[in-house]
Amino acid sequence: DAGVIQSPRHEVTEMGQEVTLRCKPISGHNSLFWYRQTMMRGLELLIYFNNNVPIDDSGMPEDRFSAKMPNASFSTLKIQPSEPRDSAVYFCASSFRRGGTDTQYFGPGTRLTVL
């Protein structure tokens, strides 16, 4: 069974450009998470969806960041305009609640570099 799929794996862009990261969760999972990982701050939760509905976006750094989940098999994280401080690895994870517990499974990540 395929795991979480993310694209692109690497993205290099210039400051001010729009960046769109994509994620396909594991089939059958109903929760999706976007994280950002940096050396300084580690793994930080940006936003979480349950059944395609955004539940908590308190981790989104500012209005330049937005996320959508138009259906159960696809989500995007968009940064517009991008800034050098957005450079990080962005992970998507998905989970399915079973018996009151749920384990998050991570994708391979997108390494974003903003010049």
Add this chain to the structure above:
Amino acid sequence: EDQVTQSPEALRLQEGESSSLNCSYTVSGLRGLFWYRQDPGKGPEFLFTLYSAGEEKEKERLKATLTKKESFLHITAPKPEDSATYLCAVGGGEYLQGAQKLVFGQGTRLTINP
């Protein structure tokens, strides 16, 4: 606020030299403590979930244990392929609708020399 502190930040061992990684946590109502392994350039890979003090889980050379304040990841007779960053996370008081919100530690970077 839920907090997770991992120690040491980095650990270098010789092949076959057993040791333990520590994860200390504060949480208002533990709903699960998770261990992940992360290789360079890859996403975190799930290893274990522990739910209550006294619980233990094993996988090959790894064993995770849990107390009310901390968890240990014991590595017995490690091999070079066990080299990775090990992340600890807690699902706690802040329970998002439908799923757990995880708070991650900074990780322990483990290197096993042949």
